Amino acid sequence: GAVVSQHPSRVICKSGTSVKIECRSLDFQATTMFWYRQFPKKSLMLMATSNEGSKATYEQGVEKDKFLINHASLTLSTLTVTSAHPEDSSFYICSARDPGTVEPEAFFGQGTRLTVV
Amino acid sequence: GDSVTQMEGPVTLSEEACLTINCTYTATGYPSLFWYVQYPGEGLQLLLKATKADDKGSNKGFEATYRKETTSFHLEKGSVQVSDSAVYFCALSEFQGAQKLVFGQGTRLTINP
Numbered sequence: 637g638a639v640v641s642q643h644p645s646r647v648i649c650k651s652g653t654s655v656k657i658e659c660r661s662l663d664f665q666a667t668t669m670f671w672y673r674q675f676p677k678k679s680l681m682l683m684a685t686s687n688e689g690s691k692a693t694y695e696q697g698v699e700k701d702k703f704l705i706n707h708a709s710l711t712l713s714t715l716t717v718t719s720a721h722p723e724d725s726s727f728y729i730c731s732a733r734d735p736g737t738v739e740p741e742a743f744f745g746q747g748t749r750l751t752v753v
Numbered sequence: 754g755d756s757v758t759q760m761e762g763p764v765t766l767s768e769e770a771c772l773t774i775n776c777t778y779t780a781t782g783y784p785s786l787f788w789y790v791q792y793p794g795e796g797l798q799l800l801l802k803a804t805k806a807d808d809k810g811s812n813k814g815f816e817a818t819y820r821k822e823t824t825s826f827h828l829e830k831g832s833v834q835v836s837d838s839a840v841y842f843c844a845l846s847e848f849q850g851a852q853k854l855v856f857g858q859g860t861r862l863t864i865n866p
Binding site: 642670677678679680682685729731740741742743744745746747749 | 785787789794795796797798799802804842846853854856857858859861
């Protein structure tokens with residue numbers, strides 16, 4: 637199947653700093669990528685839809701100024717957690733679907749464990 | 754809106770036991786249905802899928818059948834292994850080619866030797 641790579645896999649940062657997480661589609665071009673957040677022992681919550689060349693679409697309750705999304709190329713979307721606080725600590729996962737196939741499934745990155753201290 | 758409801762966990766079984774994880778869904782159209790698996794500290798991997806009614810998805814000994822009449826997609830395996838220990842998510846996507854997934858709560862499965 638298609639490969640989605642996420643980096644870094646783990647990051648620890650100080651309160652007040654910003655952290656950038658990258659999501660790349662390695663063997664296909666993704667006009668749309670999705671960013672999810674997963675709380676401990678909980679399901680995945682869709683945060684936003686990243687659209688190549690245009691603004692991201694955020695889900696209700698997600699602060700767009702807090703979670704900046706940039707999708708500048710067909711293979712890369714970035715999520716920047718700005719002015720991070722301990723409550724932003726979580727597992728963040730991106731996904732994308734290969735539009736070059738008729739298969740409906742999405743492929744996920746490995747996830748990024750963010751810890752804000 | 755669309756929703757997915759999964760059997761509450763955690764589930765603990767002995768090796769070689771039979772497994773069923775229930776999943777039901779609510780959708781306005783004709784969704785594609787998926788089971789994803791998440792191993793500790795990792796992202797999600799597609800386990801199996803079904804795109805229309807009565808389709809059976811299967812992989813690694815796991816099976817699930819798309820039942821439109823009961824709006825269900827239960828995950829089954831006849832003989833589980835320790836390596837099957839993971840969190841399992843049932844999910845749907847509403848339209849053909851759509852990419853946004855709606856997830857169930859996840860079910861943590863632990864298999865003891």
